[in-house]
Amino acid sequence: MQRNLSLNLHVLTARLDRAGDRILRAEYNVSYSRFLALTLVGELGASTQRALADALGVTEPSVSRMTAVLAAEGFLDVQPDPAGGHRRQLSLTNKGKQLVASAQQGLEDRLAALVAHSGVSYAEYAERTAQLLATFDRLERERTK
Numbered sequence: 001m002q003r004n005l006s007l008n009l010h011v012l013t014a015r016l017d018r019a020g021d022r023i024l025r026a027e028y029n030v031s032y033s034r035f036l037a038l039t040l041v042g043e044l045g046a047s048t049q050r051a052l053a054d055a056l057g058v059t060e061p062s063v064s065r066m067t068a069v070l071a072a073e074g075f076l077d078v079q080p081d082p083a084g085g086h087r088r089q090l091s092l093t094n095k096g097k098q099l100v101a102s103a104q105q106g107l108e109d110r111l112a113a114l115v116a117h118s119g120v121s122y123a124e125y126a127e128r129t130a131q132l133l134a135t136f137d138r139l140e141r142e143r144t145k
Contacts, residue, residue: 028103032076035103037066038075041101041105042092046083051086064088075099 023031028035033056040055041047067090070076075096081087081145092100117121 004087016111019110023107023110024103027106028099030099030103034066034075035072035100037063038070038092038096038100039104041076042097047090049078049090052090070096 016114017032020035024030024032024035030038037052037056040052044050044055049060049063049067052067053060056063067076067078067088071078074093077091077093079089079091081089112122
């Protein structure tokens, strides 16, 4: 058996990202990158533009532009940091929370169907993916000590 897991994972991730973007644009009128930003704010607590930029791996000016669009569309609330300075606090509006919940469920349902169609157990795939992510996180933490 040829060892090409790294390439296969890259290709799978890229294809899932493109498919997710198509689904999100067609059914929810939002791009994958904007959906990801909203998810990071709502689910993972990226509560400032800097934290969101770090989580997305993009620049603060890029996040500033994106958050302005998401705020204008009614998905995101952007407020000055109570501590002062140029920091901005981010939170989802009710409309943003509804979009994230609905789109997450839609994407999850599609992924579950894809996994089932492949003949792989969804529970096993989810467990192994979580195990790999936890290992990666642990190794990253150890490396930064």
